[in-house]
Amino acid sequence: MTNALPVLLDVDTGGDDALALLLATASPALDVRGITCVAGNCALEQVVSNTLTLLDAIGAPPVPVAAGMDRPILEPGLPAPPLHGRDGMGDLGLPAPRRSEAGVHAVEFLRRTLADSAGPMTLICLAPLTNIAMLLRLYPRIEDKIERLYVMGGTFAAPGNTTPAAEFNVRYDPEAAAIVLHSGLPVTLYPLDPFVQVRFTVEEARKLTQAKGAGARIAGGIALHYCRFFGMEFSLIGDAGTVATVIDPAGAASERRPVHVALSSGATRGATVFDRRILTDGFAREGEWTDVDVVSKVDATRYRKLMAAALGATEALDD
Numbered sequence: 001m002t003n004a005l006p007v008l009l010d011v012d013t014g015g016d017d018a019l020a021l022l023l024a025t026a027s028p029a030l031d032v033r034g035i036t037c038v039a040g041n042c043a044l045e046q047v048v049s050n051t052l053t054l055l056d057a058i059g060a061p062p063v064p065v066a067a068g069m070d071r072p073i074l075e076p077g078l079p080a081p082p083l084h085g086r087d088g089m090g091d092l093g094l095p096a097p098r099r100s101e102a103g104v105h106a107v108e109f110l111r112r113t114l115a116d117s118a119g120p121m122t123l124i125c126l127a128p129l130t131n132i133a134m135l136l137r138l139y140p141r142i143e144d145k146i147e148r149l150y151v152m153g154g155t156f157a158a159p160g161n162t163t164p165a166a167e168f169n170v171r172y173d174p175e176a177a178a179i180v181l182h183s184g185l186p187v188t189l190y191p192l193d194p195f196v197q198v199r200f201t202v203e204e205a206r207k208l209t210q211a212k213g214a215g216a217r218i219a220g221g222i223a224l225h226y227c228r229f230f231g232m233e234f235s236l237i238g239d240a241g242t243v244a245t246v247i248d249p250a251g252a253a254s255e256r257r258p259v260h261v262a263l264s265s266g267a268t269r270g271a272t273v274f275d276r277r278i279l280t281d282g283f284a285r286e287g288e289w290t291d292v293d294v295v296s297k298v299d300a301t302r303y304r305k306l307m308a309a310a311l312g313a314t315e316a317l318d319d
């Protein structure tokens with residue numbers, strides 16, 4: 001009987017989702033019971049193919065992979081961001097997957113897995129929240145089987161990425177984000193503020209590509225892709241940082257804060273507005289707000305080492 005935490009991951013693989021999957025599947029602290037896919041970084045079919053391809057490439061156990069929502073709840077979806085490459089996962093040219101998806105819709109897979117679970121489970125959400133929102137709306141009582149949601153999304157004090165005000169996962173499906181964050185479920189939000197902190201240098205990425213483990217070489221290839229795309233000497237471990245906070249919460253500083261998801265059209269759509277005021281007694285908050293645990297910063301060195309150790313490539317790090 002291991003002490004590994006049973007988790008479900010919701011992804012839009014995506015180069016940095018792939019890094020998160022590499023960490024989650026390699027870590028003895030987590031027992032990945034299923035992976036659900038949603039449209040976001042690329043079209044749903046590509047997300048599923050990338051996820052299956054990655055799992056095959058590292059010889060992962062037969063963890064179920066289920067395809068979910070192929071567009072946001074309300075809008076047609078944003079164009080695939082070019083930064084992830086033509087295939088959405090750094091164009092590494094990995095062999096086509098032999099394994100196949102679970103043949104059940106992701107929302108039904110989540111319902112069934114949570115309903116059948118002995119106790120509440122942890123969900124790690126690294127993508128637009130369309131699957132999770134649909135789950136909560138279709139099966140409200142399933143909330144009793146969700147221990148906590150770790151959500152990569154939004155901004156705390158940092159600027160947006162996909163727009164000046166909004167982070168991609170939340171902006172891609174703002175209604176889904178509002179449904180999930182305002183559900184009242186325990187949420188740990190991993191916003192862009194820590195997301196941009198945890199990096200590999202281009203030299204470290206090159207060393208990873210020469211490492212023994214397939215996962216390390218894939219991580220290095222993805223990191224080098226991002227370095228080349230942005231013309232920078234470093235790249236982010238991205239979504240993998242969210243997984244790191246589940247594995248090693250002591251490496252993250254968080255605070256409980258009220259948050260509002262901006263749904264109105266225009267410049268602020270998809271923004272996560274936090275009430276960071278010191279004095280709030282007697283001052284109003286208009287619209288819908290909910291309290292979440294938001295990660296404001298992380299120990300980047302600690303998480304870089306955690307990632308490299310999971311990849312069996314600690315020698316690739318410069319520090």
Ligand code: RIB
Nearest residue numbers: 014016017126127168169
């Ligand atoms: O804004 C970053 C997030 O959007 C990451 O999860 C990335 O994979 C994309 O989904």
Ligand code: CA
Nearest residue numbers: 014017126127
């Ligand atoms: Ca993602």
